[in-house]
Amino acid sequence: MGLEIFPNKLCMYSEIQEYKITTCDVVLTHSTDSEDEVNYVGRPVGYPMKSQYIDVRPERWVAFFTRLINHNKNIRFNFLGNSLDYAGICDVLEYLNYNSANYSFDVYGDFYDKIEKIRCYDEYASISQVNVPIEADFKSVLSDSLSPKHNNFTKTWNSLKTLVSSEICGTVVAKIRVTSNNIFGLPETVEMLAKDGIYSDIVFCDVQKTNMYDAETKTISTELVHNDINTQMVVDKVMLNSAYVVNSNSFRRYCLMLPSEMECVVYSNMRAISVDSDFKLRLCDRIRGTNCTNFDPLRLIEQDGSISMEFVDLVKKDYESHCAGCNCKNVFVSQTTQA
Numbered sequence: 065m066g067l068e069i070f071p072n073k074l075c076m077y078s079e080i081q082e083y084k085i086t087t088c089d090v091v092l093t094h095s096t097d098s099e100d101e102v103n104y105v106g107r108p109v110g111y112p113m114k115s116q117y118i119d120v121r122p123e124r125w126v127a128f129f130t131r132l133i134n135h136n137k138n139i140r141f142n143f144l145g146n147s148l149d150y151a152g153i154c155d156v157l158e159y160l161n162y163n164s165a166n167y168s169f170d171v172y173g174d175f176y177d178k179i180e181k182i183r184c185y186d187e188y189a190s191i192s193q194v195n196v197p198i199e200a201d202f203k204s205v206l207s208d209s210l211s212p213k214h215n216n217f218t219k220t221w222n223s224l225k226t227l228v229s230s231e232i233c234g235t236v237v238a239k240i241r242v243t244s245n246n247i248f249g250l251p252e253t254v255e256m257l258a259k260d261g262i263y264s265d266i267v268f269c270d271v272q273k274t275n276m277y278d279a280e281t282k283t284i285s286t287e288l289v290h291n292d293i294n295t296q297m298v299v300d301k302v303m304l305n306s307a308y309v310v311n312s313n314s315f316r317r318y319c320l321m322l323p324s325e326m327e328c329v330v331y332s333n334m335r336a337i338s339v340d341s342d343f344k345l346r347l348c349d350r351i352r353g354t355n356c357t358n359f360d361p362l363r364l365i366e367q368d369g370s371i372s373m374e375f376v377d378l379v380k381k382d383y384e385s386h387c388a389g390c391n392c393k394n395v396f397v398s399q400t401t402q403a
């Protein structure tokens with residue numbers, strides 16, 4: 065894997081042109097998203113309204129995942145958004161666990177209650193990894209009873225600890241969102257979590273580069289974190305607990321992408337794919353795109369297990385038309401790990 069530095073960009077390209085999907089990001093439902101999560105600034109022409117995202121039956125997801133696992137048995141599934149609220153979640157979990165799939169679920173809101181609810185439908189249900197979103201100043205807010213965020217963070221902390229001691233989840237990960245305003249608290253937050261056996265997945269906030277981006281709408285550019293001496297000092301302290309930092313081996317390289325300068329050239333090796341809740345293939349986590357969505361996910365993997373080159377061409381078209389870079393960690397990790 066090469067990393068080529070252009071004046072303001074970091075372009076990732078594959079020296080070995082082997083097309084292999086290592087990461088599949090999935091949103092199973094938008095049904096419980098709050099309104100502002102789908103109110104992108106200036107919704108792009110051709111992108112659906114929230115009401116147009118119709119969930120599909122679990123059988124279709126299972127058929128799709130089966131093709132992907134046949135393509136690469138080590139593929140990693142990242143279930144994003146409120147996927148645990150998907151009506152067919154127990155069928156999906158049963159399939160993933162039965163096939164010993166490598167997967168994780170992001171969980172928002174009352175996450176412990178949500179996971180308990182799944183147990184009501186299926187007493188044997190378990191989730192191999194859950195990612196709970198928190199902010200980098202988590203620890204300092206917990207110690208400050210006057211902070212307006214104190215009660216919310218305390219509730220999250222109690223739920224996290226209950227989750228760790230329960231048998232429902234294999235690995236509990238705090239997905240820590242870092243901004244220029246809260247980065248000061250990152251090392252002590254990582255340290256506190258590590259003491260309780262909770263892993264830290266550190267992601268930096270990003271911006272909506274153009275109106276074709278339908279994620280990361282809440283960040284303003286002054287919140288972006290730059291790869292300067294202060295950030296490097298924070299990273300040095302964080303790495304004291306590297307055993308509890310997810311993808312710690314590539315974390316420093318990930319920081320080279322800051323504030324938002326990765327150009328992943330995804331079509332050069334197709335390491336990462338992304339699928340929306342209406343069962344449409346996207347360009348990536350950040351951009352839905354206008355060409356990829358026309359391709360049937362069930363045709364993505366050919367009979368011989370290879371990726372359809374027709375789809376790769378559509379990805380290239382969307383990439384060249386819409387990508388203005390980002391700092392997406394899932395895509396970065398997919399590009400820097402062995403297929």
Ligand code: SF4
Binds near residue numbers: 326328347351390395
């Ligand atoms: S916006 Fe999408 S296509 Fe562009 S670099 Fe980021 S992940 Fe890759």
